[in-house]
Amino acid sequence: MTGSAQAEEASIAPITARDAPLLSERTEWGVDVGEWALPAGWAWVCLADVLGEPLFNGRSVRTTADGFPLLRLTALKRGGVDFSDQKNGAWTKDQAAPFLVSDGDFLVSRGNGSRKLIGRGALARHVPSPVAFPSTMIRVRVHPEVMISEYLTNIWDSLLVRLQIEKAARTTAHHAYTISHDILADIRIPLPPIAEQRRIVEKLQHHLTRLDSGQCSLQRGISLIPELRSAVRNTAISGRVPSTSTLNHWRWGHLGDVIARIEAGRSLPCESRPAKENEWGIIKASAMTWGNFNNDEHKAVQAGTKIDPRHEINQNDLLISRANTSTHVGASVLVGECRPRLLLSDKSLRLVPKEGIAKTWLIHILSSSYVRRQISSMATGTLESMRNITQQNLMRIKIPIPSHEEQLVIGDAIKAELKRIDRLAERIEPLRFQSEHLRESLLTRAFEGRLVRQDPADEPVSAALARIRAERETQGGRKESTPRRPRRPAPSSSSPLARTAVQLEFEL
Known part of the structure; x- marks a missing residue:
């Protein structure tokens, strides 16, 4: 490293994560993004x-x-821009010519059903073959003498721009969010001299490449958690659990060999809201969707409805979804904590095991991929969104049956392994949020002029803007593409984003 580079590195303190909620965690900040004092030349x-x-x-x-x-x-x-994500339209190349994407174009989403995705932008690099952009996008082409496209790309990902877009976005009659030319034209940006923009982009690329790599690894780890849980549950079928006998001591049978009876719920008139504490509720299919029982997923039974107390759900009940989507039909749960006055629905079944059958083993048998495949093949229904499994077909499911003692050991061993996986997931998930905070902090620092050194020899932005205005006047003026709203108040003395929080070291 050169002496000047070392001096630059030493002059920059560790980057901190701001004490601000992520955009995905909030619905409305309720604050305005003010302007702060910028370095000379900005x-x-x-x-x-x-x-x-x-x-x-x-x-x-x-x-x-x-x-x-x-x-x-x-x-x-x-x-x-992901150029593989395209389709063919009913028009010719000549008709599409005005809308062709060129290298350096910055494309912005005009409309979206999600507030956090409205106004998302992406830079077109290395366009592989001619392709047009649709009416759901706005093309932005910046003047190369005053801004480079890569700088726009980076600042567009910052909290500063996201707050402005989300606050200005309009809602359509169909509850979608839209932005217009006038909203985009009025986005306020801190702009450094173009030479400094290049230095900022180079520094950001270095750090963000490393951060992206770490985030990809974290995301891959998070995505593998369900597979890990499934692999552990499958040991209930394979017998590869420590302290158990070999498979020679097991026997093959059917679910009917270990189930004494199946109890079904009923369809009752319900309100659209959850039940109050003194009301009866009936579970929804989503209460049994994700492997754990969620008693918050229920609806209130209408007042005056006759209740059969035999359908009340109790702790340690073994439930299975009789009707659900093709992915979740037959999903089973072992009830943990449960609110009182909660009923089985007509889409749920309660399995009552025979004497000597451990529920802690049976729940993992039902959750194994071997049994899940059988349920999927037996499920009936013309719609993928609602498949059904009959009680008779459930009883026919083929399973390996160990001794009662082995069932207890298998159930305890799998429970212990699943708890270890849960602890691993609890450690990974916060790292993903911390990495997002670190990204926001890094971008904020860059656009406050604190990421790279300023060079007094750089041409000030005001000079470049004046030259462009003069060129436009010489050419007879250029009509603005959109109506302009009044500009915001003058800059305040400090950045509203400069909120301190837990510090995350980011080696520079």
Whole structure:
């Protein structure tokens, strides 16, 4: 490392994660993003001030098998435009010509059903073949003498821009969110000299590449948790559990060999809301969807309805979903804590094991992939959204049956392993949120002018903007692409994002 580089590194303190909720965790901050004092040579600008061309909407056409390609809205990813995410439209190349994507184009989502995805932007790099962009996107082309596209890409991912977009987004009659040209044109951005933009982008690329790699590893770890749980439950079938006998001592049988009876619930008139403490409730299918019983997933039974107390759910009941989606039909749960006055529904069944059959073993047999495959093959129904399994078919499911003593050992061993997996998941999940906080902190630092050194020799932004304005006046002026709203108040003395919190070290 050179002496000047070492001096730069030493002058920058560790990056901190801001004590602010992630965008995905909040619904509305209820605060305005003010402007703070910037380093010499920087300036606050609106996006309209740095445009090289007017903002431009794409065009959508009917999908066809052999037309000219255009991007799907889902092609806008954090890392850039995914050009493999496209379809063919009913138009020709000449018709699509005004809407073709070029290298350096920044595409922004015009509408989305999710507030946190509205206004998502992505930079087009290395366009592999001609493709158009649809009407659900707005094309942004910045003036190359005042802003580089990579700087826009990075600041667009920052909390500063997200807050402005989400606050200004409009809601349609169909409860979707939209943004318009005037909203985009008025986005306020702290702009450094173009030479410093390049230094910032280079530094951010170095750090964000490392951070992205870590986040990918974390995400992969999180995605593998369900597979790990499934593998552990499958040991109830395979017999590969410590302290158990060999499979030679087991016998094959059917679920009917270990179940004394099956109790079904009823369909009752319900309110759309959950039950109050003194009311009866009836569980929804979602109470048994994810492997753990969730007694919050229920609806209140209408007042005056005749209740059969035999259908009340109790702790340690073994329940199974009789009707659900193709993925979750036959999902089983062992009830832990349960509120009183909670009833089985007509889509749920209670399995009562025979004497000498351990529920702690049986729940893992039912959750194993071997049994799940049998349930899927036996389930009936024309719609994937609602499949059914009959009591008769349940009783026919083939299972290996160990001795009662081995059932207890298997149940305890699998329970212990699942707890270890839960503890692992509890350790991984916070790291993902911390990495997002670190990303926000890194971006905030960059756009406050505290990531790289300023160079007095850099041309100030004001000079570049003045030169562009003069060029436009010489050319007869350029009509703004959108109506402009009044600008925000003058800058305040400090950044509203500079909130201290738990410090995360980020080696620079």
